[in-house]
Amino acid sequence: MKNVLVLGSAALVLPLLAPTAALAQGPVAGTVTDTRSGAVLPGATVLLDGAVVGATDAAGRFAVPAVPAGAHELRITFLGYEALSQAVQGQTAEQQLALGLRPGGAVLTGEALVTASRANERTATAYTNLGKQDLAKRNFGQDIPYLLDQTPSVVVTSDAGAGVGYTDIRVRGTSNTGINMTINGVPLNDAESHGSFLVNLPDLASSVSSLQVQRGVGTSQNGGAAFGASINISTFENRTEAYAETQNTFGSFNTWKNNVSFGTGLLGGHFLVDGRLSRIVSEGYMNRAASDLKSYYLSAGYQSKNTLLKFITFSGREKTYQSWNGVPEPILTGDRKLLQLFVDNGELTEEAAARGLQEGRRFSYYTYDNQTDNYQQNHYQLHLSQALGTDWSLGAALHLTRGFGYYESYRADRKLDNYSLDNVVIGTQTIKRTNLIDQKWLDNYFYGGTFALNYQPRANDKLQATLGGAWNQFKNDHYGEVIWAQYASNGGIRHRYYFNDATKTDYNAYARATYQVLPQLGVYADVQVRHIDYAIDGVESKPGAAGAVRGNVDVTTRARYTFFNPKAGATFALGEGQQLYASFAVAQREPVRSDFVDPAAGADPVKAERLHDLEAGYRISRPEASVLGPHTALRFEANYFYMNYRNQLVATGRVNDVGTALRTNVARSYRTGIELTGFASANDLISLSSTLTLSRNRILNFRETVYDANYEPVTASEGRNSTISYSPSVVSAHTLEGQPLKGLRVALLYKTVGQQYLDNTASATKRLDAYQVLDLRLRYTIRPTFVKEIELGLLVNNVLNREYEANGYTYGYPNGDGQQQTFTYYFPQAKRNFLASVGVKF
Template identity: 75%
Template sequence: MKNFLVSGAALLALPLSAWAQGPVSGTVTDVRTGTALPGATVYLDGAASAATDAAGSFSISAVPAGVHELRITFVGYEPLVRQVQGQQAAQQLNSTLRPGGVLTGEALVTASRANDRTATAYTNLGKEDLAKRNFGQDLPYLLDQTPSVVVNSDAGAGVGYTDIRIRGTSNTGINMTINGVPLNDAESHGSFLVNLPDLASSVSSLQVQRGVGTSQNGGAAFGASINISTLDSRPEAYGETQNSVGSFNTWKNNVQFGTGLLNGHFTVDGRLSRISTDGYMNRAASDLKSYYFAAGYQAKNTLLKFITFSGREKSYQAWNGVPEPALTGNQTLLQNYIANGELSEADAERVRQEGRRYSYYTYDNQTDNYQQNHYQLHLSQGLGDDWNIGAALHLTRGFGYYESYRARRKFADYGLQNAIIGGDTLTRTNLIDRKWLDNYFYGGTFALNYQPKQNDKLQATLGGAWNRFENDHYGEIIWAQYAANLAPRQRFYFNEARKTDYNGYARATWQALPKLGVYGDVQVRHIEYTIDGVEDEQNDVTTRASYTFFNPKAGATFTLAEGQQLYASFAVGQREPVRADFTDRPAGDQSAKAERLEDFEGGYRLTRTDLSLLGPRTAVRFEANGFYMNYRNQLVATGQLNDVGTPLRTNVARSYRRGVELTAFISADDKISLSSTLTLSRNRILNYRDVTYDADYNPVVGEARTSTISYSPNTVSAHTLEGQPLKGLRLALLYKTVSRQYLDNSENIARSIKPYQVLDFRVRYSIKPQFVKEIELGLLVNNVLNREYVANGYTYSYLGASGGLDTFNWYFPQATRNFLASVGVKF
């Protein structure tokens, strides 16, 4: 089909009381540059009534008669207050905001965010953008319509363990921060959002940067970064509840509250959430709970805020996926899985019965159990008219285990003696073990910002962080069918990991000429990483690694005309290997190398909010971004997984990703909007040698050739058509396409994920009765066309029972047609 090229978020219009006389709309821009400010909040008489979209436009569909106060706020800008007179005719109010004003607490967040001066590719989403997408699915699914994004779910329906890839890079290469504090696990580099269910309900703003982007705290951005803020404070008291129910016995319930501004200085906000589901896959249930609490003090030049949030998850293990015969029904292939010991006869019979919803595990408590508690203390302090500083102390406490039933395990592998029953000596037993993580992550971050009010030609930031991670890995036996010397909760392995990470960066933008701006950014990052002890197979995983990285960045922007800009940038990103790159190799093998990325970005932006193409208020945004990401020693997935579902990786000397991202957005009078994104890319490894294994598991190395990087589709598109046929009623169609993805780097079509297309439908209807502020009803129908598709998988091959090379593919099927319905009430 023909792709429309579009990006951004649809206009938000919250209708007021039924006796209103006329609509008010307008735009919000930066007074210095004229650029749009998406995500600004518009208050009418103290009540949040609209938010600006990607083009900086807002609309209030009806304003009561009389004089009213219109207040506009945006992070890092002085609030603007003006009067508006309710009248029959439509009114257009265009407003400009100045930097500065009362600190909002986001000095740390804005220090890491990109803008039109930093010459990088990014997407901003505000609270309202996320809210209309949020029916209880994990945060990656709320970002599915943003450029170059591919998402997947182990359980198949977007709740539980989910993953996101941007430009083909998994979340281990996506830097995630919450309020400027790193979220990525220090060892695996992954961000496990299953540990923070319903986080989106507490997010005030979010930015996705693609490529290396600006300097961030935490791990390097090797494909993108996701910068999350929960620091917003609402000036009026509120109470809300959101409730969803849907397919696969999925439930979401939350309660949110806030005191508003008390005595002009104090705020308290909170949230309690619960999400549960049986999952699309059999035996793939999740039970997720979370809370969020924030208490703050603010004055004109000071904001002090304590934030704590936590998540606890219990999820049945679905990370094995399903064997290929479960999808195809190929009985000959199924017999090959049996002949090679990949499946038992009992497993194969369940494959025949359960089909694509097959689950490998049958033990009733084969579950993952984890809790993560976050504590943050933020200070934002104004230092005169032109300077401010943001600083934070943080602590993350994580602990939990996954429990597994193990059949016919050797006593010796667990440090146990052989059991003697009668006159027989038993060397194996069935048992249940738990593998634990027990960790602390703590440190501090800061950002000193120079933002002059009078002369805005130069803006600068000096920032950095010091972080420490301590993690104990150990296993316990909680039951054995036979055992001679088993103590309660006996440990069979233990290792401890310690990692220290500190960095400093300096960044500045300078408007050298009226139309020419330049940007520079340098970062120095140092890492010390040690592991001592043994892993579950009694292999020594002692590791000593130290790295120092210097990461420069530079760019330039050129204004062609009003609302039109050219930009180009160059950035270097480097990062250390993850834990599995050390522990899943032979003892003492520390050959995994650090990765280096040289990222070239360039493009064109057009933003206009004053056109009359499809009506008196037509807003248009278009961006074409080209990228060339040149890697040295990139660690790419081999297609195989370790015993906890983590992809195994190998260094490749030279590789690259290059392509173009096209995004556009058009909206007509808040009645209809169309947004689209299209990414076309080429992702290649140079001189790649495919490695397989013979019957004795000895490696067999193939000839060198150029090949496609695993899990990197050449084409990704997303399209949203949204309309408002009636007051308060919004309908949307969401269409997603992803081209073929290879499970390993062999570019073998027999080891790949087929292209897929998914159509979703969303409807939201809001009313404002007299007894509450608002009631909103919502319906999300996923996979309307009922397609059977998979979005993730893994593979491995060896010389098998057939005498030739046997390949074993495992996939993660996604749910067929399903729905989520919601009811939201605001008090």
């Protein structure tokens, strides 16, 4: 851990001491005017490679502190004017541009639909913007969480061990159930579980034009509450020139990615069509952890004066072998005594234990050849962006998401009556158990509408305001079917043994405004009202001893919530490129489905969670940092956060009858820490970006629950302060990038994550050890005469070949003698591996 702290701190200090030999990230500045009158245009939006990087000031001026080497697109948009795209090239010398926007005949680009929910320097929150180029250089086919690995306070993990298939992301220790995700302002989180399953949208990153990660509560969003972060994804991109591209990757574990992207450019001055087809396959690092992923993206848009109408559809289909059980602790450690304990308690069969000793850290429990998860998700979005005069704009969308799929499992020695099957009588013999194969299905629709009305007066850049909201409904059928049984008795093929349906209606409205009170002082306010109605009807199959089914349980549920979530902040400019900011925000969210259908025995009904989030920080951005020498750039940010929870839902140590951790509310808990982010560059040789998070994550008065010899839960009478699970106190990420030859970019990416506890007991025997991972990335671009561009890429992950685990889980229950036993599982990550790519632009 000491090494983590030293390396992280050093990486933040080094940019301040670096010599002038660093990568060319020259500043670009300029003035935006009306081509007809010559008047300056304050408040125009400035985008670099699709990501919002600022706005023009009262004098129509803007400054982008550092544009990396290479070709980039600078885009200026302003209501009532045609958008302007300007090619810029990263270079050491400062570039001054004089840009004119043509009034009338404006063509909106869709940013009004996305920026309404995005943070900027006026909203006094902590955020990171990534443009299309940022994502492209990281994209070798791994899932989006892995493309965000170098952003502040982020920890990622992969069930299959190599970033393809089921992956997860945590921000400030909060899992994706507490991270609000939207695509073009439309909620992506599952309405019942609150999770975002990006495995259902493989290669989505290839169609993303910009992405913003807001840490903490952030601004008001559509969909579920942000309890750790928000990830706002935009696929709006208007490329006025026709194009065709293909990206192809091959790598370790027989991993392949192939895609083709195309666009018509602007046809007849009004029409645009863009599309993509993708396929990603991988055998995975873990044994029997294969993924077969397919997706498409298609958008068609019509543009006229002040109007954009765009239809977007995208879909993903995934088939992944089930690797979500992880690896039992004794298989990783080789502890045969502990392994026998797993066998004696029915956690492993004798055969699986013997096989585990042979397979080691790549062990996978399942051997049935179709033990797979199969799911398809189709998204349909219709977006309208409309300028309403010179000061107002409207963004609105209708959406439908159709999801359906199942996971298939082989079940050994199951009781017939737990599957609504009669016992089989053959002569004098009564058969009560059978081997069978079942499928557990989800079949759902998510639909609704969103809107954002934006006010940005041309004559007064002091005020910006948005009124927005959404109405969404989610309908989901949960059911199980037996598709084969050794003894089927009264059941037929696709015998349905449980069914329940759920309906969740969620609507919200919010108003947000920023106002520049003084040239140095700006204030920000945001209020949201959100209402949820949730109903479940039917029965669900529940597990019993050793993973068997104990039968159907009534899960009928009715819940209703109304939340009021205010937010406020202020910014203060200290001087050129320097800013202080502070904000306070309230977020509330409802429990997830499992909290209702599988509550802890004897516990009080679950309550909604509440979060008070204080953020305060300092930013400096210097396009020409003289302290480092000529032709250098510097950015630095220090952000303090204090996230104070009421009734946070946590695992208490209590388990159900198979050891699955159950959640209950804890009265008080908190996360607090500081996030340091630095960037320095100079000339055309080298740059360094670093981020370091130091945090403290605690539950106050935590009381552990264990079981007595009669299998009754016993809760400790005295509480103590304990560390929140999956919350490392140190996380850092560092990227050292250089250009030793023209067209060749070399980057070293170093990630450190402190130790994490697997439950809230802070037990040294139930934790993930700290780990450090070094990756190497190469990108070489050539521009031959027969195509626009060829790019060769190589990503070597885990260069130092470290063995580490990035995720796990634990539970316990008494053995036959009434003694408490603990069973812990881990998710090992791949040792040294590679991905090589070839990209061609026509």
